[in-house]
Amino acid sequence: MKSEMLKYNTAWRRLGDAIIKPGGEYGHSTIMNPNVIKLDNDIYLFYAGNNQHGRITIRLIIFKDGDFSKPEYKGIVVNNGEWGSFDGNWCVLPIVIKVKDKWHMYYSGHNGIGKGLAAFPGLGLATSDDLIHWEKYPDNPVLAPSGVPGAPDELGIAGGGIVTLPDGTLRWYYGGCPTVGSEHFLDQQKRMCIAASKDGIHWEKRGAILLRDPEKDYKDVGVTCGPCVYEDGVYKIWYPCIGTRWGFYSICYGESDDGLDWSVGECYADELAFGPRTRHLDMTEPYYTWDNQMAEYPCVFNKDGKRYMFYCGNGYGQGGLGVAVACNCRVYARGTKLFATFNGEKYDLEITAKVNGVELPKTKWSKPDSDCNVWRETETDGVTVRLIVVHTVEGIKVFCTNIASAADSKVELEVKFGNLARGKAFVYAAKGQSKSETIDIKL
Numbered sequence: 001m002k003s004e005m006l007k008y009n010t011a012w013r014r015l016g017d018a019i020i021k022p023g024g025e026y027g028h029s030t031i032m033n034p035n036v037i038k039l040d041n042d043i044y045l046f047y048a049g050n051n052q053h054g055r056i057t058i059r060l061i062i063f064k065d066g067d068f069s070k071p072e073y074k075g076i077v078v079n080n081g082e083w084g085s086f087d088g089n090w091c092v093l094p095i096v097i098k099v100k101d102k103w104h105m106y107y108s109g110h111n112g113i114g115k116g117l118a119a120f121p122g123l124g125l126a127t128s129d130d131l132i133h134w135e136k137y138p139d140n141p142v143l144a145p146s147g148v149p150g151a152p153d154e155l156g157i158a159g160g161g162i163v164t165l166p167d168g169t170l171r172w173y174y175g176g177c178p179t180v181g182s183e184h185f186l187d188q189q190k191r192m193c194i195a196a197s198k199d200g201i202h203w204e205k206r207g208a209i210l211l212r213d214p215e216k217d218y219k220d221v222g223v224t225c226g227p228c229v230y231e232d233g234v235y236k237i238w239y240p241c242i243g244t245r246w247g248f249y250s251i252c253y254g255e256s257d258d259g260l261d262w263s264v265g266e267c268y269a270d271e272l273a274f275g276p277r278t279r280h281l282d283m284t285e286p287y288y289t290w291d292n293q294m295a296e297y298p299c300v301f302n303k304d305g306k307r308y309m310f311y312c313g314n315g316y317g318q319g320g321l322g323v324a325v326a327c328n329c330r331v332y333a334r335g336t337k338l339f340a341t342f343n344g345e346k347y348d349l350e351i352t353a354k355v356n357g358v359e360l361p362k363t364k365w366s367k368p369d370s371d372c373n374v375w376r377e378t379e380t381d382g383v384t385v386r387l388i389v390v391h392t393v394e395g396i397k398v399f400c401t402n403i404a405s406a407a408d409s410k411v412e413l414e415v416k417f418g419n420l421a422r423g424k425a426f427v428y429a430a431k432g433q434s435k436s437e438t439i440d441i442k443l
Contacts, residue, residue, distance in 0.1 A: 004263040005270075007344045008232060009253045010307075011327040011372040011391035012274050018290045018313060018320030020047075020061065025073055027059070028052045032317025033093045033159075034299040034310035037103075037131060041065045043303070044131055045310065046077070046105070047321065048092040055080050056090035058107055060132065066303050068323060077134050078107060078126050086111055086122040086141050093159040093297075096131070099170070099200040103128040106172070108158040109141060117156035117177035117190060121145060125201065143174070143195060143203045152176040152191045152208035160192075160225040161237065163259065170197045171259060173237065175224035176208060190222035192239060194260070210239070210254070210262055218243035218250050218272060226251075226298050228259070232344060235259040238273060238309070240296040249296035250275035250370070251311065268367060270332060273298075274324070275370035282373065282390040282397070290319035295370075306393070327391040328443055333365035333374045338389065340396070340417065342443055347418030351398060354412040355383045382406030387413075395421065395443040401436040402429040415439050 022029045027049025037044040043063040050056045058078035061071045078094070081087045087109030095106040105126045110119050122141025126134040145157045153176030160174035176193040192210035195203040214220050219241035226239040235256040240249045251273040254262040264271040277292045291313030299310045307326035313319030329342040331349060338349040353360045360378040368374055375388040383406065388399040400413045411427040423439040 002263040012324040018322045021320040030317040036301045046094040120156040120158040161227040163228040173225040190224045217245040238298045248294035336362040350416040395441045402427045
C-alpha cells in the first residue's frame, strides 16, 4: 500500500432518493449488491433481493435505453440451492463478465450457518448465453475459504470485482474473513484478497492486498472489495470500508500500476469517495434519509459520456438502491491550502477573500464531509467570513457568507482553479446582517 497522490479520484453527486426500493416484486425488504452490464444502449442491473422468508436470490432489472425511470423487472435469474448447501440461504454479490463466448456470473453463497462473513462458505459460478437464462456450474463453489488458521480468508469469503488482464488472466478481488468475535473490530474485520484464473473456473489465491487502517477512522474496522477497471494506464477500484467515524460502511477508492500494490492517497480521507449521507455542506440540495446510515456495494459504469455508480443504502440494502454520478474533479485540503485533480492533473485551487479591501488571514480547512466537501471560517475586524467548497458534476461551487458583521462591510471573493477557470463575487452586508454569494466554476 503506497501513500501517493491519487490522480483520478473524483467526488460524486447523489441523484436524490433510492430508485429501486424494497417492497413488491423487486425484493421483500432488502435490495443490494448491484452489478451492471451494458448491452447496446440497455443497462442490465443484476442485484440481490429477498423474499418474505429472508432467503435472498439474484434478480435482474433492465433499463431500456438506459432510462432509470423505466425499470423492467425480469425476475429471479439465480435461485438458492438446497437448504444446507453453500448457497442454500442466500445468493448475493453478483459479478457478471464475458469469458470467451459465455457470460459468467460469479456470486457469493450463504448457508445460514455462522456469523457475519463466516456464514459465506464459497463463491459460485453460473453461465448464460443471453444474460437472462442462467445455469449453475455443477461443481460449485469455485472458490472457498482457506480454513487455514491465520489466513486472510480463513473463515469466510465473499464478493468483489473481476478485471481481465492484458494476457487474458482473470483477477478476482474478493473479501476475506480472518476471524470473528463479539467486538466490532473482530466481527467486521474484513480484508481485500485476490485470486487469479486462466479459464474462469479454476482459481489460485494470491493473498491479502489491502487491510484496515487504524489511522483512518472511516476504514479502521474493515476493508472489503468492489469493482475494478483498467483505464488511463492505471487500475482503479472502488471498495466499501467500515470505520468508527460513521460506524458503518462508506466507499473508498484506490489506484495501482499493477493492480497489486495500491495507492490510497497521501493524507486523511484522500481516498474517500463518499460516506453515509449527512446534512451536507451544500444545503441547496434536497436531503434524503435512505442512505444516511451507510453507503456500500458500489458498481460503476459509463453512460452518455459520464460515470455512474449504483450503490446501496441503510441496513445492507433495506434502504434500497440509488445512483450517483461522478464529478469531473476532486478537491483536497492541505492545512490552509487546497488543490484539485482534474483529468489526471493537479491544479492549485486558490480562494482569496478580502473584507473592505483587506485580505483575510488563511485558516485551516476542515476535513472532508461525507461528500468530500470542505469549509473554513475566518474573522477579522469584527467580520466573520465562511467559505464552503462543494463539488458539482462540472466543477465546483464556492459559497461565501458574510456572517453578522459589526459594521457595514464588503467581502470580495476570488477563486482560481489553476489556469483553467476563475471567478469573482462581492458580498455586501449592512451592520448586523448576514449575506451570501456563490461562485460556480465549470471546467
